[in-house]
Amino acid sequence: MSDEPPKKHSTHHPPPPPSLSSLPQExxxxxxAFVPRSYRLSLSWVSKELRSLLRSPELNGLRPDKNSLYVCFQNKHNDPTTVHWFTLRPKEETTTTEYVLVPNPTPFPPHKYGSSTATVGSKIFFIGGSRKPSSDLWILDTRTGNMTQGPSMSVPRKxxxxxxxxxxxxxxxxxxxxSNKRFHEEIQVEVFDPKxxxxxxxxxxxxxxxxxxxASVDRKVYMVESEETSVxxxxxxxxxxxxxxxxxRLSSERGRKEALDDTVCRACVVEDVLFAFFVRSGVMWFNTKFNAWSSLVGPDGKKLFISRADAMSEYDDDGRLAVLYMLGENEVDETFTKSVGCMLVKLDRAGEKICGTIDWSGVVGAVPYWFSFLHCFTCL
Incomplete structure (x- = not known):
């Protein structure tokens, strides 16, 4: 037998792999800056440090392309084909961050004021008609200002x-x-390839x-109606x-559902999460895990009720939800106008909840009394 003492098992563990937090902040x-927009909300769950960096102005400055929020108003009184476009921007030369609607001279197609819209990169697609079905397609490149007519769809749409x-x-x-049918009809799904x-x-x-x-979420098209949501x-x-x-809707108990009998008016996507405005329930988000709608909660854990939303969209690249609405009537020199209010809501995930914090709210402009919202979306 050997007189050598038994070998002791090493208690030394290899050092952990370097983490992102060990790198210089720059x-x-x-x-x-290269993380896709659809992953940013999920990434913000990892740590408070990452959440802070994702919302920092330094990061926004490093992103090569920043989206702009386009808002379109329709003059329903004098000429319903007349539209006016604006972009939402921070005010210049102010000590605090405030926002304003700035007129946009881009030549949007006036005769297609009511078309459905979609954005891909810097291009806006105006599809179909408003009061009457149309098979037209118009394409606007926001970087060059060029408007071109694309090929027609096979089915006129409204x-x-x-x-x-x-x-x-x-x-x-x-x-x-x-179709003359009120309820169900078979219809072709058409796909346009910009390339x-x-x-x-x-x-x-x-x-x-x-x-x-x-709206599009997770490579699917969601269709929100007052009675059902189709995917x-x-x-x-x-x-x-x-x-x-x-x-x-999801009730306070985990996973328990109850009927949502409400009228939907708006829908948009913020970092791959679907949001919709319901008349009585306010702004809600769709929980794909439970296939049900959930209310936003505030920092105090209580429901964050947003009672008005004439238009909604993701704002810029910082993962905020922009909610716009018309305020009361004003009269100046016998001219009647309406103020446009805006609320920017910062979103953070907390378990099975999304917490909304009103980051900024105020008046961003005034429009003639007969104006109403027509389009609201982001585009490069």
């Missing part, structure tokens, strides 16, 4: 009856076709003739691409 910011979404850089148009400049058919879906809001997945099998979900 390098971390440069890395975060705004609000059609849902429009963008998946993998292609524009999907669902519903909105000409090839062509439309293609993606099958037939049975859709209701109803007002709906469309179109182009990667699904034929005849299994459309899933209809009865609108329900």
């Amino acid at each position: 390098i971390v910011l440069r890395c975060l 705004k609000y009856d059609a849902a429009v979404g963008v998946i993998d850089g292609k524009v999907y148009v669902i519903g909105g076709g000409v 090839s400049g062509t439309w293609e058919l993606a099958g037939v879906e049975n859709v209701r003739k109803t007002l709906r809001c469309g 179109y997945n182009p990667r699904g099998c034929e005849r299994e691409r459309m899933v209809r979900i009865v609108n329900e």
Whole structure:
């Protein structure tokens, strides 16, 4: 037998791999600048430090392309085809951050004032018609100001009856076709590829003739109606691409649902989360885990109720929800105007909840009394 003492097991553990927090802040910011927008809300859950960096002005300065918020008003009194475009920007030469609507001279197509819209990069697509169905497509490049007419769809479509979404850089148009039927109709789903400049058919879906809001989340097109939320997945099998979900809300108990009998007016996406404004329930977000709608909560853990939203969109690249609304009537020198209010809501994930903090609110401009919101979206 050997007289050597037994060997002791080493208690030394290899050092942990270097983390992002061990790097200089400048390098971390440069890395975060290339994180896709759809991942930023999820990344903000990791730590308070990352959340702070994701919202820092230094990071916004490093991002090569920044989105602008476009707002369009329609003059419904004198000439309903007359539209006025603005962009939301911070005020210059102010000690505190404030925001204002600045007139935008970009030549948007006046005769397509009521078309459905979609944005891909710096291009805005005006699809179909408003009061009457149309198969037209107009394309505006916001960087050059050039407006061109694209190829026509095979099915004339009408705004609000059609849902429009963008998946993998292609524009999907669902519903909105000409029909005398009130409820269900079979209609072609059409897809426009901006790279090839062509439309293609993606099958037939049975859709209701109803007002709906469309938006894209997680490579799917969501269609929000007052009674149900439908999800179109182009990667699904034929005849299994459309899933209809009865609108329900999550109650205070985890996973418990209750009926959501409310009218939807607006919908938008902020960093791959679907938000909608319901008349009585306010702004809610769609929880894809439970397939139900949830209310925003404030910093105190109570429901954050936003009672008005004439227009909604993601604002800039900082993951905030912009809510715009008309305020009361004003009279100056026998001229009647309405003030435009704006609320910027910062969003953070906390478990199965999304916490909303009103980052800024105030008046961003005034418009003639007969103006109403027509479009609101972000674009490069």
